[in-house]
Amino acid sequence: MPIRKVTIEGVDEILRQPARALRDDEFATDELRQLAADMVETMRAENGAGIAAQQVGESIRICIVDTEDGPAALCNPTIVRRSKKVDVDVEGCLSCPGKEIPVARAREVDVKARTVEGEAINFTARQFLARVVQHELDHLDGILIVDK
Numbered sequence: 001m002p003i004r005k006v007t008i009e010g011v012d013e014i015l016r017q018p019a020r021a022l023r024d025d026e027f028a029t030d031e032l033r034q035l036a037a038d039m040v041e042t043m044r045a046e047n048g049a050g051i052a053a054q055q056v057g058e059s060i061r062i063c064i065v066d067t068e069d070g071p072a073a074l075c076n077p078t079i080v081r082r083s084k085k086v087d088v089d090v091e092g093c094l095s096c097p098g099k100e101i102p103v104a105r106a107r108e109v110d111v112k113a114r115t116v117e118g119e120a121i122n123f124t125a126r127q128f129l130a131r132v133v134q135h136e137l138d139h140l141d142g143i144l145i146v147d148k
């Protein structure tokens with residue numbers, strides 16, 4: 001089932017629950033690859049810039065962010081550094097239809113994560129991508145833009 005139903009704030013409790021970390025034995029499996037592929041298709045179908053697993057009904061720590069090089073799956077992601085510089089901009093969310101809320105985010109973040117194959121990845125996200133990463137990581141902690 002490629003395109004999944006997107007969970008909605010105020011309806012689907014899963015959005016409010018912090019997701020659990022992926023276990024080592026869940027990497028490099030067809031289940032995780034399929035979930036990531038479904039999340040990419042769902043994000044694209046909804047014209048999103050990112051999507052977190054709780055938005056497709058799975059409470060595990062994986063999100064997709066759209067980058068210059070195409071969609072990237074971030075598994076068990078953490079932000080290891082945030083810039084002191086903060087920007088405020090309006091954000092929308094696939095799970096909060098019709099809502100646009102100004103949110104302050106660090107301009108730059110260093111991210112540590114794993115791919116679906118379990119390989120370590122480290123990168124610096126700037127500007128819009130930094131915003132998307134922080135938005136998606138909030139999802140994994142059960143935090144939505146309506147909380148901001």
Ligand SMILES: [Zn+2]
Binds near residue numbers: 092093094095135139
């Ligand atoms: Zn969102």
